[in-house]
Amino acid sequence: xxxxxxxxxxxxxxxxxxxxxxxxxxxxxxxxxxxxxxxxxxxxxxxxxxxxxxxxxxxxxxxxxxxxxxxxxxxxxxxxxxxxxxxxxxxxxxxxxxxxxxxxxxxxxxxxxxxxxxxxxxxxxxxxxxxxxxxxxxxxxxxxxxxxxxxxxxxxxxxxxxxxxxxxxxxxxxxxxxxxxxxxxxxxxxxxxxxxxxxxxxxxxxxxxxxxxxxxxxxxxxxxxxxxxxxxxxxxxxxxxxxxxxxxxxxxxxxxxxxxxxxxxxxxxxxxxxxxxxxxxxxxxxxxxxxxxxxxxxxxxxxxxxxxxxxxxxxxxxxxxxxxxxxxxxxxxxxxxxxxxxxxxxxxxxxxxxxxxxxxxxxxxxxxxxxxxxxxxxxxxxxxxxxxxxxxxxxxxxxxxxxxxxxxxxxxxxxxxxxxx
Amino acid sequence: xxxxxxxxxxxxxxxxxxxxxxxxxxxxxxxxxxxxxxxxxxxxxxxxxxxxxxxxxxxxxxxxxxxxxxxxxxxxxxxxxxxxxxxxxxxxxxxxxxxxxxxxxxxxxxxxxxxxxxxxxxxxxxxxxxxxxxxxxxxxxxxxxxxxxxxxxxxxxxxxxxxxxxxxxxxxxxxxxxxxxxxxxxxxxxxxxxxxxxxxxxxxxxxxxxxxxxxxxxxxxxxxxxxxxxxxxxxxxxxxxxxxxxxxxxxxxxxxxxxxxxxxxxxxxxxxxxxxxxxxxxxxxxxxxxxxxxxxxxxxxxxxxxxxxxxxxxxxxxxxxxxxxxxxxxxxxxxxxxxxxxxxxxxxxxxxxxxxxxxxxxxxxxxxxxxxxxxxxxxxxxxxxxxxxxxxxxxxxxxxxxxxxxxxxxxxxxxxxxxxx
Numbered sequence: 129x130x131x132x133x134x135x136x137x138x139x140x141x142x143x144x145x146x147x148x149x150x151x152x153x154x155x156x157x158x159x160x161x162x163x164x165x166x167x168x169x170x171x172x173x174x175x176x177x178x179x180x181x182x183x184x185x186x187x188x189x190x191x192x193x194x195x196x197x198x199x200x201x202x203x204x205x206x207x208x209x210x211x212x213x214x215x216x217x218x219x220x221x222x223x224x225x226x227x228x229x230x231x232x233x234x235x236x237x238x239x240x241x242x243x244x245x246x247x248x249x250x251x252x253x254x255x256x257x258x259x260x261x262x263x264x265x266x267x268x269x270x271x272x273x274x275x276x277x278x279x280x281x282x283x284x285x286x287x288x289x290x291x292x293x294x295x296x297x298x299x300x301x302x303x304x305x306x307x308x309x310x311x312x313x314x315x316x317x318x319x320x321x322x323x324x325x326x327x328x329x330x331x332x333x334x335x336x337x338x339x340x341x342x343x344x345x346x347x348x349x350x351x352x353x354x355x356x357x358x359x360x361x362x363x364x365x366x367x368x369x370x371x372x373x374x375x376x377x378x379x380x381x382x383x384x385x386x387x388x389x390x391x392x393x394x395x396x397x398x399x400x401x402x403x404x405x406x407x408x409x410x411x412x413x414x415x416x417x418x419x420x421x422x423x424x425x426x427x428x429x430x431x432x433x434x435x436x437x438x439x440x441x442x443x444x445x446x447x448x449x450x451x452x453x454x455x456x457x458x459x460x461x462x463x464x465x466x467x468x469x470x471x472x473x474x475x476x477x478x479x480x481x482x483x484x485x486x487x488x489x490x491x492x493x494x495x496x497x498x499x500x501x502x503x504x505x506x507x508x509x510x511x512x513x514x515x516x517x518x519x520x521x522x523x524x525x526x527x528x529x530x531x532x533x534x535x536x537x538x539x540x541x542x543x544x545x546x547x548x549x
Numbered sequence: 550x551x552x553x554x555x556x557x558x559x560x561x562x563x564x565x566x567x568x569x570x571x572x573x574x575x576x577x578x579x580x581x582x583x584x585x586x587x588x589x590x591x592x593x594x595x596x597x598x599x600x601x602x603x604x605x606x607x608x609x610x611x612x613x614x615x616x617x618x619x620x621x622x623x624x625x626x627x628x629x630x631x632x633x634x635x636x637x638x639x640x641x642x643x644x645x646x647x648x649x650x651x652x653x654x655x656x657x658x659x660x661x662x663x664x665x666x667x668x669x670x671x672x673x674x675x676x677x678x679x680x681x682x683x684x685x686x687x688x689x690x691x692x693x694x695x696x697x698x699x700x701x702x703x704x705x706x707x708x709x710x711x712x713x714x715x716x717x718x719x720x721x722x723x724x725x726x727x728x729x730x731x732x733x734x735x736x737x738x739x740x741x742x743x744x745x746x747x748x749x750x751x752x753x754x755x756x757x758x759x760x761x762x763x764x765x766x767x768x769x770x771x772x773x774x775x776x777x778x779x780x781x782x783x784x785x786x787x788x789x790x791x792x793x794x795x796x797x798x799x800x801x802x803x804x805x806x807x808x809x810x811x812x813x814x815x816x817x818x819x820x821x822x823x824x825x826x827x828x829x830x831x832x833x834x835x836x837x838x839x840x841x842x843x844x845x846x847x848x849x850x851x852x853x854x855x856x857x858x859x860x861x862x863x864x865x866x867x868x869x870x871x872x873x874x875x876x877x878x879x880x881x882x883x884x885x886x887x888x889x890x891x892x893x894x895x896x897x898x899x900x901x902x903x904x905x906x907x908x909x910x911x912x913x914x915x916x917x918x919x920x921x922x923x924x925x926x927x928x929x930x931x932x933x934x935x936x937x938x939x940x941x942x943x944x945x946x947x948x949x950x951x952x953x954x955x956x957x958x959x960x961x962x963x964x965x966x967x968x969x970x
Contacts, residue, residue: 149888149912149914152912152914153911153912226911232932232933234931234932234933238922238926238931240932240933245914247944247945248914248944326766330944330945331944331945345747345770346770349766349767351772351773351943351944351945352772353945369967372967372969375967375969376967376969379969379970380969383970467570485964489962489964490574490647490962491570491573491574493570493573493666493669493960494960495960495961496960496961496963497960497961497962497963498963498964498965499962499963499964499965500964500965500966500967500968501659501963501964501965501966501967501968501969502968502969502970504969504970505659505963505965505968506961510655510659511653511655511661511961512653512655512661522772523668523669523751523752523772523958524668524751524752524772524774524945524946524958525945525946527958527959527960528960528961537944537945537948538948539914539915539916539917539918539948539949540916540917540918540927540932540949541910541911541918541920542917542918542919542920542922542926543906543910543919543920543921543922544919544920544921544922544926545921545922546790546793546796546797546921546922547921547922547923547926548793548796548797548800548801548922548923548925549800549804549923549925
């Protein structure tokens, strides 16, 4: 470990910790003013942002970026407007800090209040899309957390320009300049060292591919909130409204296949498989969706072009127009299948049978379990939480869409009149 | 890594995961019946428990246990009664699972319920006191979690006997036998392997010395909830009721110095230091408490026997009749001192000034912040949470006393009528 890099990261984390103590006591209007100042700084620095972004686009080839990744990397006037608008939307959301979660007076007279507080210092490690820099900085500011942002090398110039714009905005506000800091190097050893600073950094949120998230989870001493893949299942029960099931199957696969709340497995009860599958599979095919099917589905689908599914396929997040199909004999088998192959993200049952629905809602072990609706609704805005920093596939602290509230922890404030034993 | 050990741990974790799915849907009465059956099994297996415990006591010397540790290791009829009673107290607490945390209907008609659920599989890694085996098994059962218990080698025979008694109780219940499992070996490689099984185990709770907790936090891929040391501060403000401050200083240090919620630092405002410190320090000394003091306190205390404090002392959890003393000039200095040297556990201000109290409650960054009361009240029972599995010094998921509610996570259950986009 080079002395220089670890020293740079130590100093940066120390400044973040200092800033977090000031941020924790900042008023709602101070935080909202800072968000407004950053939004304005974005709008008045378009030229800088586009020029610096162009440098990253120019190196996209040597960084081995696919066309889709280049598209995500690109800044445009419209995307800059989008970032500024995102910050202004945060202003309209309620301040999550200092809200009373619970209050009780104990027999000895102690008044115990459980109150929401910022977590402290949050580090976000992400790839590719530079708008993450602004989204995360905004969410952390609004929730009173200092943030340390570590983007990928493919967006280095864009992120550095965005960080300087954030700094400009913060300088026009009453919040500490160090409330948001970008790690000034993409060297891996800087990241490695950062993951050991558990006295100064309180939470790590990795956003990106599975490889990045696994690396962080395996190497961090700091608590990590993981946003892993979504292997989402749609189960069509024997008592489903088949028209509803067909519409939801098509839209939750083909609507936007590259997102984590799209379905990857279609699970069909044998009782209605012969009636349901042929028309639904045909429409999926017509939408360009490749089908990976078990033997029973293959027998039902006959001539339709499909491929055989193996166990690995049911575990896969395709992020593409591909769907695995499985026929099951019972609710028990369906629930066991979903709990085995799903990634704990979003699962749905289509049925008119209330008992079956309630069993599914209760026994399926996932962040979001649906009855007669598409898994695509797993999203901070759809849930009424406002903007989200991601969708947690972890169980501790935050599960599912992680919004401003989940960027807070709590403390107990206890008032007495001299209680000593 | 020996194939055998990793296979044993894999199989054990797989069985725990299976059991957790059954436990998650168990009724409250099934869980309470199992707790009752285990309590009865404890009472009817006294001979076995005492005999096996004696084997551990006989090896205490070669395991290098101090007298205090031998005392904690010892089982007696009274302690067995205590464990059974602890389980029966859990029966009286409300079931934390399946409670509605929040409910909202969205403009598109989706009904979104946020409901508490068990976490899943929890591994507890602990040392010395065999009653932890029963306490943790009971808390996890009541909250619908499967538990994997890994005690220390110094209590190996006692823990094995307790695990067989728990198994007896579970066999007389409708819950799976694998709801509670003891790791059958204390080999370090078994622990190391367990810490990698993040697909099967959802939470690790280490209970014990700082070394054990650090080892687990550094080596685990699974989320860890840490219960680190308590460096608690008592701040006597310039406007304190000095008689109240004296009583709380004495009791929160000398009442039971070996616990994490006892104070380690006494911080005194310069405005009342000359009036307050001499009598308070004298009484502390008379109670056998050694004082480590800064230069200003030393000057005020004159002849009283004290030692000079250095910075390291203010960071120290003495767990003993020792107390560091510091004189400060202002609220600002007091809050900065507490945030710097405290471990985020419990902090208290004694003052008649409401503004000062509110600043302290708001700006001090700790799980439990007190106004005019002793830090010793940081405890699950005192907070009205019932039994606790520990006091978390982490910020994510659980902060402060961690009871049944904190052994749960949540899921979203969403009901629609065909919403697809």
